[in-house]
Amino acid sequence: MKKLSFIFISLALSFLVTAQTPIDEQQLQQEAARIHRAVLTVDTHCDTPMRLSRGDWDIGVYHDPKDHRSGKIDLPRMQQGGLDAEFFAVFIGQRELTAEGYQRARELTEEIFTAIHGMCDQYHDMIELATMPEDAYWLKKAGKLACFIGIENGYPIGEDLSYIEKYYNMGARYITLCHTRNNQICDSSTDPDGPVHHGLSDFGKQVVREMNRLGMIVDVSHISDEAFYDVLTKSEAPVIASHSNSRAICDNPRNLSDDMIIKLAENGGVLQMCLFSGYVLPSTANPEREAAFADLWAKYGDWSAIKSDSIRAIVREEYYQIQEKFPEKKATVKDLVDHIDHVVNLVGVEYVGIGTDFDGGGGLADCNDVSEMGNITLELVRRGYSEDDIRKIWGGNFMRVFQRVIKISKKFGN
Template identity: 50%
Template sequence: MKTLIRSTLISCFALSASVAMSQEADKALLKKAKKIHEKAFTVDTHADTPMLLSRGGFDITKDNDARTTNSKVDYPRMKRGGLDAIFFAVYLGQGPRTTEAHEAAKKRALDIFEAVNTTLKNTSSEAELATTPEEAYRIGKTGKRVIFIGVENGYAMGHDLKMLQKFYDLGARYMTLCHSSNNDICDSSTDPKGAEYQGLSPLGEQVVKEMNRLGMIIDVSHVSDSTFYDAIRLSKVPIVATHSGARAICNHPRNLTDDMLKALAKNGGVIQLNLLSDYIKTIPPSPEREAAMKGLYEKYNIKDRRGMATLSEEQQKQARAEFMELNKKYPVQLATVKDAIDHIDHIVKLIGIDHVGMGADFDGGGALADCFDVSQYENMTIELVRRGYSKKDIEKIWSGNFFRVMKAVEKGKTQEVSLK
């Protein structure tokens, strides 16, 4: 009996010692991750926050609750999550492809630019617009948040190539060629009608060349596989996917195949990881939620949640309230940070550490169970440290890789101009 008791006590002491060692290791890891996250210059390359700014009534200087306001980005939460810089997307859903509709789209895009610029003017003590990595570093040193601008969906330019210069002059440094449907520039990865051009249209080829000339980054998130390869073939500088994932990990047409990732690396480009759960992990279907969502969209005659931005102010208010109630009744199952880092692991093993970054698509659907908004971004760094990524690796993921592309695209513009 004494032997049994002694053996039990020894086992208990060993278990306690093991638990204590594990807790100390976790504390050391968290301390290391926190230090790395604080020192790294962190950039998220895609957020749809301008949809909130342009409709009015959203205070970006306030610490908003993500679950009651359905917003994922504001200055206080950026600071709390250690996020230095973010690209605000001037997003337009795909509308009719008529002359009148294209003119309306151009006006709508300029209105969104105005909403962003007005916000920055009114909050100049807290945030500032940047157009280069150098400007971002300068602004970051002042303690302000850094705001970059991108355009999501070439629909915003209609057929007018001069609009690209206009967007560039207003601060945009990338344009996503299309969105969830085909437009007059290219085929989308998710248009139910399928391909129209088998890649870029003749207009699309002109768009790629003009963006190269201007020094505007070509964003291939949302485009079809054939469009991706056309853009790679035509572009003289690296291209990016500002908010995508690895199709080998989650089989969604919005994500990039291994062959596409290899082509992107050869091009010198970078894929920025989207945190929309459906692109991170195959989520089990919820027939009840899907039916409710379909009913909501049909009621307001829109294709998806982003379509709410096209409704009247009163309809938007009502539709958002119904959407919030739907979320409470049929909560969506979310992927986790670990699921997300699985994508980064795959990409790094396949094409190396120099071609991956972060572009969550917050305020456009991006959200993980344990990285629900920008205030929880440190959790991404913690998991990267847990998996053995070095300080240098993490700095590349958070901004180094994307800033390298920004500089290459700018340099390519200068070289082309000098040849004329």
């Protein structure tokens, strides 16, 4: 009960208004806080495990969100922001498509899984590993947070389908098929060298079928348009875009076009809105910032190629210094909800959700970390969304997909 009281008090404080605030605004904020407490809130993507696996950062303690070094998520701030369930991503950067590359990726994958499981063991009174939709609901009732796991980039599968089941048994419930570069499964939406497979590879088609068999959700964020349409053709189950937005509002290849959103809805899937500012609004030119980051990566190379922990620590510090010296002008929650409005007007409220990409670049001017998640609910209430609508957006739609994927897997004899 102490933990529940802490959550309720923190939520109330996050919506605190001054004496000068008009009474209707006070009532609106109070109603938003009530709804935010009542509904199941699910974030389908964060990259916080990259911090967990470092070993020098404690997710169980509160970190000052004003400090760039604090990250976007820790367990006390999840409670403060009223976020009930989080998909912690096992992210693996893309390297060579060789036996050696796959082996190294698998080693890193297991290290990150171990870190996530260790978090749940260490802070069992606050968070538990969740593997089924119903887990999130009973954990919320018990006053605990739900830790789901997704894999960002199917690269560690290599060319061996058995690794999909292995990672499923370790707790993963979705796989983002690729990341920023093409891999053995499919083409990426952002590979500078262009497509290799022109969609899914033959192996990628087998991956989709195996995921359907296991009851594992296929995630189409990051994949190319051709790969997206291939997935919808091959998948017998609904799919998700775990952290993408509307291309009609922000023209970026990481976002989905209107036709893609329509096809996703026809598939029964869901588009989870991403808080990465550059996917919400076109980035404002910031030449000094861009030049500083270009120099940083020219100096150290690709992050995933840096093996030394001491060098990584140096790069992180220089990265934070650039952020502080050349701050980014970020999109707002209003801008994000414009994307939600667009999807709702296009296909309906049943096909949209939230996937922040916190600790992977996600963060808005007024929802810059998990403690500010209630601001999304507040803006939805301001725009006239009902409690039932908000319940769907915050988790109901995703859970519908999750349940359907599991049901379809039963036809494979599971």
